[in-house]
Amino acid sequence: MSARPRFREQFLQAREDAIVASVNRLLAEKGFEAMTVDEVVADVGIAKASLYKHFTSKEELAAAAMVRVLDRTLEELARLRSLDLDALGRLKAVARWAYEQQIAGEMPALPSQNSTLRATLVADKAYMDRLMQLSDELGAWIVQAQGQGHLDPALPPELVLYTLFARACDPVLGVMRASGAHSDAQIVDWLVTSCFRGLGA
Amino acid sequence: MSARPRFREQFLQAREDAIVASVNRLLAEKGFEAMTVDEVVADVGIAKASLYKHFTSKEELAAAAMVRVLDRTLEELARLRSLDLDALGRLKAVARWAYEQQIAGEMPALPSQNSTLRATLVADKAYMDRLMQLSDELGAWIVQAQGQGHLDPALPPELVLYTLFARACDPVLGVMRASGAHSDAQIVDWLVTSCFRGLGA
DNA sequence: GTCTATAAAGCGATAGAC
DNA sequence: GTCTATCGCTTTATAGAC
Numbered sequence: 001m002s003a004r005p006r007f008r009e010q011f012l013q014a015r016e017d018a019i020v021a022s023v024n025r026l027l028a029e030k031g032f033e034a035m036t037v038d039e040v041v042a043d044v045g046i047a048k049a050s051l052y053k054h055f056t057s058k059e060e061l062a063a064a065a066m067v068r069v070l071d072r073t074l075e076e077l078a079r080l081r082s083l084d085l086d087a088l089g090r091l092k093a094v095a096r097w098a099y100e101q102q103i104a105g106e107m108p109a110l111p112s113q114n115s116t117l118r119a120t121l122v123a124d125k126a127y128m129d130r131l132m133q134l135s136d137e138l139g140a141w142i143v144q145a146q147g148q149g150h151l152d153p154a155l156p157p158e159l160v161l162y163t164l165f166a167r168a169c170d171p172v173l174g175v176m177r178a179s180g181a182h183s184d185a186q187i188v189d190w191l192v193t194s195c196f197r198g199l200g201a
Numbered sequence: 202m203s204a205r206p207r208f209r210e211q212f213l214q215a216r217e218d219a220i221v222a223s224v225n226r227l228l229a230e231k232g233f234e235a236m237t238v239d240e241v242v243a244d245v246g247i248a249k250a251s252l253y254k255h256f257t258s259k260e261e262l263a264a265a266a267m268v269r270v271l272d273r274t275l276e277e278l279a280r281l282r283s284l285d286l287d288a289l290g291r292l293k294a295v296a297r298w299a300y301e302q303q304i305a306g307e308m309p310a311l312p313s314q315n316s317t318l319r320a321t322l323v324a325d326k327a328y329m330d331r332l333m334q335l336s337d338e339l340g341a342w343i344v345q346a347q348g349q350g351h352l353d354p355a356l357p358p359e360l361v362l363y364t365l366f367a368r369a370c371d372p373v374l375g376v377m378r379a380s381g382a383h384s385d386a387q388i389v390d391w392l393v394t395s396c397f398r399g400l401g402a
Numbered sequence: 403g404t405c406t407a408t409a410a411a412g413c414g415a416t417a418g419a420c
Numbered sequence: 421g422t423c424t425a426t427c428g429c430t431t432t433a434t435a436g437a438c
Contacts (some may be wrong), residue, residue: 012403033234036431048403052433075338093380112310114231151393158380159391161371170361174314179359190360194353198399213421238414251422253415 016054016064019044023065027108032062041095059120062108063127069108070130073098077137087144088151091164092196094138098168099188103177110169135161152201160199167195217255217265220245224266228309233263233318260321263309264328270309271331274299278338288345289352292365293397295339299369300389304307304378313369336362353402361400 022043026035041048044068055061076097080090101107111117121127142160145151151160176187224245227236234260238259242249277298281291302308310316322328343361346352352361377388 007405014207031234034313034316038431047405048432049406049434054404058432070310097266109313110234110372112235113372113379115235126429138426141396153397156383158382159373159377159388162376163395166371170281170367171311172360172367176360177361178314181359182357187360190356194356194364194399196399197401198395198397200398202407209421237412237414248416248423250424254421257415259414 015044015046018066019046019051019054019061020064022106023061024068025105027062027065028102028105031109032111032115035060044053055073057120059117060116060124062111063120065108066111066121067124067126067130069101069106070127070134072101073134074130074137077134084155086150087141087148088196091141091151092139092192094126094191095164096188098164099170099173099191102169102173103188107168110166118136138164150199151196151199155199163195163199167191178196213255216245216247217339220252220255220262220332221265221269224262225269225309226262226306228266229306232310233312233316239261242309258321260318261325263312263318264321266326267312267322268325268327268331270302270307271328271335273302274335275331275338276313278335279350287351288342289347289397292342292346292352293393296365296368296396297389297393298370300374300392303370304385304389308369310322311367319345339365350402352397352400364396364400368392378379 005101019040022033022040026039028041029035040061041051044051051061057066073094076094077090080093083090083093085093098107102119106118111121138161139157142151142157146153146155146157170191173187173191176182220241223241224236227240227244230236238249238252241262242252245252252262256265274295276293278291281294284291284294286294299308312322339362340358343352343358347354347356348359371392374388374392377383378385
């Protein structure tokens, strides 16, 4: 923590951002187990030992990328709050946004239940704080939409929440895109529509 | 191919079945990348070299397990065909059956798009034949249900098919079960209902 | 902090005796 | 075919010079 060198701090921050962005894409592309640290450093263009000065393990590296995703999601929620939409409209908009993130290759797969990654994530305060904040905010919209009769009140709000999380990584999007028979916009429309029709009253 | 020893053949077949069953469970539990051959042989109680006399690679091992799942699914389809159900009823029944398989720890995760496993699977005739047969039979029911107005005719049948495949591995089931707040039967009901309400007209 | 070089461990696959 | 023992490679992580 020297007094002067802001340049250096900014440079290091930019490098960390580059690392996390690369990890984010690789996580979306191949998942945590298949992603290797060598690929990350090759992609960023640094030495492996340098990466380990910033992050102490592969798990922590992935956790940083997950935190980044949650941050961007929370930003999107804040943006949506400023728009003139009801609760259901906001939920649909965030689902659509998530699908677009997946198309852009920016949406990492959900960490599988028994991964070594999960242990790191649940122990990571930055990750858990953001996850809980996101759950709280989405949960409020869900309850609100249920109260307005726009979502089925018989479904537990947690089930609706988990369904939205799961659909953000829905493999159906990738398979449909790979078939090449329909436009991305058309596919996203179908998926958002059928998802919310299923959760609807 | 000696003439006499049927005992031995049966014994070997039983051992192969034990291996494949173990692989099936491990695939469901941790996925292909996280599963190790050492775990498999430890679970079955044989030496690693013995396993490699039956299967030439880890990928082929997983492929055999996937073939087993497809076979059991095709059997279930045959059973459902003998029942007095319309197309939608059959599709719902097979979805419910898939969820129950997942609860029993018998439903492996979908092979991720960029896995080394995928290359083996698409080159495996036994796997591809069964996958196509399954797709054809389910596809026929889907088109039929759309014609009867029980499924949304605006959705491409392939999207409906892929959605059913994806929901068979839906992570929402596992998360909801882990919360412990609801019975398995109740959770499955909610998931089947919301899935088909989403695909409905 | 960044690099080159390497340690340490895990993993898929095989050799060779029985 | 099954076993023990081991190979050969990949991968995570670190040592040590600059």
